[in-house]
Amino acid sequence: MSDDTPKQRLKDMLDDIDGMTLFFPGLAGVLLAQKVSEALGVSEPDGDPGHIDGKSKAYNRAAVRTGTVHGDVNRVGNAGLPETWVGKAGSKAVEVTSACAYTADQMSEKFAHAGKELSLLAEGIRDAQSAHGRARPSLHRAKEILGDDPGDCEREELEKARTALRDGVQGMYSAACTAESAGRRAARELNKMASEARAGKLSTGDLSDADRITLAAAAAAGGDREDNEILTANDLRRSAEYMDKMSPEDERKFRTLLDSAKSPEERAYLMKALASGRSLEEVTDFRNKIHPYGADTQWLQQHLTPIVNESDQTKKYGDQESVWFGYGDEAKKWEQTGPTCVALSTVTARAQSDPLFALDITTGGHPGDPAYDTPEKFAERLEDEQNRVYDERDGWNGFWGQDGMDDDERVKVANQEIAPRTGEEYERRGLDDAQSRRDALPDIQEAVNEGKPVPVSVSGPDSAHQMMIIGQEGDKLQIYNPWGTTSWVSEDDFVNNRMQGASDDRLPDVDDVVLPKD
Incomplete structure (x- = not known):
């Protein structure tokens, strides 16, 4: 009709x-x-x-x-x-x-x-x-x-x-x-x-105006501040809601954690941990682990925010930026192994939303310990998490090796891994033609601007792949590809099935997105 x-x-x-x-x-x-x-x-x-x-x-x-x-x-x-x-x-x-x-x-x-x-x-x-x-x-x-x-x-x-x-x-x-x-x-x-x-979304009466401004302005290191705020709009709102629900004693304890932080960035990560639905006990343990590095903004970014927008990114179609943990020859990518695009894109999206989860992957819960906190050990733990999520599959791999995850499984793992940290249940929306893709853009943009990643399925004649829409600027969407890269595509690219720039020539077509429910 x-x-x-x-x-x-x-x-x-x-x-x-x-x-x-x-x-x-x-x-x-x-x-x-x-x-x-x-x-x-x-x-x-x-x-x-x-x-x-x-x-x-x-x-x-x-x-x-x-x-x-x-x-x-x-x-x-x-x-x-x-x-x-x-x-x-x-x-x-x-x-x-x-x-x-x-x-x-x-x-x-x-x-x-x-x-x-x-x-x-x-x-x-x-x-x-x-x-x-x-x-x-x-x-x-x-x-x-x-x-x-x-x-x-x-x-x-x-x-x-x-x-x-x-x-x-x-x-x-x-x-x-x-x-x-x-x-x-x-x-x-x-x-x-x-x-x-941003600052107005921290509506709790338990923070001063100075606190609100400082927290809203805190950004991950590695790029321009306005492109890398630690707390998303959704984080700001959810952390305020959680603070308002605290007992006076728990509020006092949490304020003590905030007041003792070594930097605005450390305070912002504590608020992000609270926003992700973690208990005060979990947030306290998290604070004790990161506090020795609270003034080292580069360390905080590397271990708690996988994806940053670097200042020198061109944002041109086809330019793909690698997502690394570590530096130099030892650095490892946030990338999939095997036909596990759904699992790994979901894991990385959760890590971007949940700093405790990110810390577990990057350090194994032992920050600074050379037996745990290395790029090589990170890669092993990342693969373990990828396989844990992949094992949520309902199907059998068969005699010929691993298969990918189907549409129901994609929605299932998004609701298991991401939804508890953003507070939004997900559902699949099929995109069968250019008009349906254009009509979906406002909902996609609203979600990612709030800080809620959106899984997107792309395909070609012989294969299919899941990536994650994680940002929007002007008429461009930012895409995380679990091959370990981020890139930008225009609205017209998305609407007219020109998604090769985010992956390669095998995968031009947009099939669907998995969106937060209305």
Whole structure:
């Protein structure tokens, strides 16, 4: 069944007009007149460009004001603190000042971005409405040709009327597409910015405003801060919910853990552990293991956040960045062994969401111990975890070796491994054509912007493969491939089955995604 939207109705009209036969002029004239009337009943694309332009200017003014705040706070930080601010008080003040300056800078950028996007939306709607208006005279011309008695028209007149009708409907359809494209872009960008309004999601009354800002600004080492925040939007919300449920005694204990942290990054990982659904006892044990390295942000990233966005990533189609643990010749990839793409992509996605799980894989629970905390031992444990998840298969491997996991098993392991850490149950959504893939994009983007990874199945003539959608920027999706790489593909690549850039030429087609349930 077709969607009942102006765009779809116009597309259906075009199909009807192109398929119409003129062999029976009397009937054809009546049908053409009906189509003219139907097309004239389609109103112009919705929206008030003038009102949207006004909102755009308001956001641009806010960007200037917050940019001034950023400059003022930055000058305070650069000027240094009074000598009397020493020890923990001085360190805390430096952290808060840095986080406030960063937050103000991000606010200014986001307000400016919102202003730009709203301006583009107004322009898109204005262009669409103008194009719609330019198309309508063709409809009136068709109506005039058909006259008061379209059933008496000659075939030559019918051809002229059909051509004029088609021109008008085509123009209106193009206008509807322009409006839809402008709306999709604005929704995508504004929704992402809403997910990035971070500090407010730490809504618990148990944290000060300074704590909220500092935690929301903490980022994993290895790349630009804004691309590698430790706490996702979902983490911020869930950690606040868990704190609000604590008894006064447990809250005091947890606050002690936060206050004793050596860096904002260590505090953020403690909050992430809480957000992943871990008990206070588990979080305390985790803190005791990582605390000796709490000021070593590179160590924390390597052991607790497998995937980072490095500053020099091009984000071009086909450019694949390797995901390593360790350095130099000894480093090992976060990659699958055997036909275990579902298992390994799920394991890595969980590790990205659950720092305790990541620490177990990278150190075996023994940070700094050379018998455990090495790339070689990491690779052994990663394979063990991969095999543990793979063994959830319901089927038999048969005589010819391992088989992959089927659709039901993919959903099963996502719900067993990822869902408990993000708080969202998953379900499969088949993507059988370009429109279904396009329609799925807003839900995919919302999920990954919240910090909920989305398994995606791709295929070719001879094979199939699962990867993980883990991020979104503009019109691009970030993909983790369990071959040990990340890459970026555009929305058009996703919609039009050009996924080779995230894997290779054998796997161009998108079959489905496994999404958090509504």
